[in-house]
Amino acid sequence: MTEVPVSSSSSVSSSSGPLANPGRKTFLKVDAKFPFCKGCGHHHITRALNEALIKLDLNPEHVNIVSDIGCVGLIDALFDKPHTFHTTHGRSTAFAAGIEIADSVLADSALKNIVIIGDGGAMIGLLHLVNAAQLNVDVTVVLYNNFLFGMTGGQNSSFSPLEFVTATTPKGNIIPPIDIITLLEGANAGFLARKTATDVDLEDTIAQAIAHPGFALVEVLELCTEYAVRGNTIRGNKLAEIYPGKVLELGVVRKDADRVAFGEVYRTKFPAQQSMKTSAAITPRYENSIEGKMGIVIAGTAGERVQSSAYMLVESAVLSGANATQKNDNPITQGSGFSLSEVVLSRNEIFYTGIDVPDVVIAVSEDGVKELTGQGVFQRTAAHSLIIVDESVNIPKCPGRILREPLRRRYLPSGAAFAGVLKAMKVTGVLPMLAFQDIAARQKRAAELLSIIEHVVGGN
Numbered sequence: 297m298t299e300v301p302v303s304s305s306s307s308v309s310s311s312s313g314p315l316a317n318p319g320r321k322t323f324l325k326v327d328a329k330f331p332f333c334k335g336c337g338h339h340h341i342t343r344a345l346n347e348a349l350i351k352l353d354l355n356p357e358h359v360n361i362v363s364d365i366g367c368v369g370l371i372d373a374l375f376d377k378p379h380t381f382h383t384t385h386g387r388s389t390a391f392a393a394g395i396e397i398a399d400s401v402l403a404d405s406a407l408k409n410i411v412i413i414g415d416g417g418a419m420i421g422l423l424h425l426v427n428a429a430q431l432n433v434d435v436t437v438v439l440y441n442n443f444l445f446g447m448t449g450g451q452n453s454s455f456s457p458l459e460f461v462t463a464t465t466p467k468g469n470i471i472p473p474i475d476i477i478t479l480l481e482g483a484n485a486g487f488l489a490r491k492t493a494t495d496v497d498l499e500d501t502i503a504q505a506i507a508h509p510g511f512a513l514v515e516v517l518e519l520c521t522e523y524a525v526r527g528n529t530i531r532g533n534k535l536a537e538i539y540p541g542k543v544l545e546l547g548v549v550r551k552d553a554d555r556v557a558f559g560e561v562y563r564t565k566f567p568a569q570q571s572m573k574t575s576a577a578i579t580p581r582y583e584n585s586i587e588g589k590m591g592i593v594i595a596g597t598a599g600e601r602v603q604s605s606a607y608m609l610v611e612s613a614v615l616s617g618a619n620a621t622q623k624n625d626n627p628i629t630q631g632s633g634f635s636l637s638e639v640v641l642s643r644n645e646i647f648y649t650g651i652d653v654p655d656v657v658i659a660v661s662e663d664g665v666k667e668l669t670g671q672g673v674f675q676r677t678a679a680h681s682l683i684i685v686d687e688s689v690n691i692p693k694c695p696g697r698i699l700r701e702p703l704r705r706r707y708l709p710s711g712a713a714f715a716g717v718l719k720a721m722k723v724t725g726v727l728p729m730l731a732f733q734d735i736a737a738r739q740k741r742a743a744e745l746l747s748i749i750e751h752v753v754g755g756n
């Protein structure tokens with residue numbers, strides 16, 4: 297992302313909360329109650345992050361805070377204006393990198409992704425940090441480094457300094473710590489800074505990091521009041537000297553404005569990918585009569601073209617002006633056992649891709665029925681559900697209208713799923729057969745597919 301998006305002032309509400317003057321903007325909840333122990337640096341860093349966001353005047357809709365696990369992971373609940381995304385331990389950077397790549401390659405690259413992670417999370421997910429720096433994704437990492445695993449009782453981390461006393465190193469740590477700044481320099485990170493939690497200009501450094509167009513990390517040093525203060529003599533104002541015999545460099549350690557962010561490199565190198573954004577691939581040409589939202593589950597045997605038939609359904613729906621999503625499922629060993637697709641069709645944008653009560657179930661083989669039964673799909677059907685099953689299989693008792701069809705016998709195993717889809721569309725009438733003909737004609741097996749369409753349309 298090259299530009300920092302700016303908010304309309306009405307989109308950030310004013311705060312009379314714990315940190316802001318009445319009438320001031322805040323990205324935090326107005327009544328945000330910090331859950332941290334008294335004196336914990338997490339307070340300062342979180343406030344500085346809020347101040348940085350205010351300073352940059354970002355539109356909160358263009359800010360995504362991705363939090364890790366630990367005390368640090370409690371912060372996303374404090375922010376109610378930007379997007380927040382709470383993830384698994386150590387993996388927050390990977391989630392943020394994925395979101396950023398999707399945003400910059402497939403969408404408008406408007407999002408600023410900020411990772412909130414502790415030193416424990418950074419240790420567990422170290423390679424994700426290296427990978428994000430190497431890719432140079434436009435992600436800013438704020439590393440709350442209290443030199444130990446706080447939430448679980450103060451255990452030693454890879455960031456604990458030599459001689460540091462923790463719950464698991466009561467006589468002092470004997471393993472030299474990782475220097476994350478040096479490590480990420482080696483991965484070509486564009487912006488690296490080290491600060492302490494009480495530095496008055498911490499918010500400026502975090503703001504610089506967020507504004508940097510590419511990977512940025514700010515390591516913020518702090519002491520855990522619960523588990524570090526008791527056993528160690530070092531105090532907050534001396535944290536730069538926490539590594540015995542060495543004074544850590546504070547401030548912006550590296551800034552390389554010339555390195556271009558991943559999204560921009562990708563867009564320049566592969567401009568064709570941009571066409572996906574403009575729906576150039578399929579321009580709606582037909583009408584649909586979908587009412588509300590429709591959930592269709594199709595299941596059969598791997599290798600029998602279940603998922604490609606579902607995809608043709610999705611393409612036909614889009615060609616008919618509908619929105620559609622598809623989720624596929626099959627065993628890890630591709631090409632054996634079941635194959636299943638869940639398709640949601642809707643006139644409106646689809647925000648929930650799950651199917652709680654299926655409107656249509658298509659089961660074309662024993663493998664498919666077994667999986668559908670295991671996933672409770674038949675049990676979740678309702679009186680209005682249409683259930684199309686191959687004549688060769690038995691399904692559990694369930695509500696809904698059941699049509700038993702000679703799909704495998706008439707259209708061969710490779711055509712059964714497509715024929716089931718067509719039958720469902722014929723019965724429900726929500727999509728025109730012309731759309732299927734159009735899509736089928738674009739396939740390698742066009743002749744076979746067009747003849748199935750002709751047969752299903754012509755049949756009873």
Ligand SMILES: Cc1ncc(C[n+]2csc(CCOP(=O)(O)OP(=O)(O)O)c2C)c(N)n1
Pocket residue numbers: 364365366367368369385413414415416417418440442444445446447448453
């Ligand atoms: C994969 C995984 N391993 C371990 C845990 C247990 N766990 C929960 S919080 C935590 C400590 C987090 O420490 P840190 O990342 O330094 O954050 P802090 O609590 O100090 O803010 C751990 C190990 C977990 N939830 N998931």
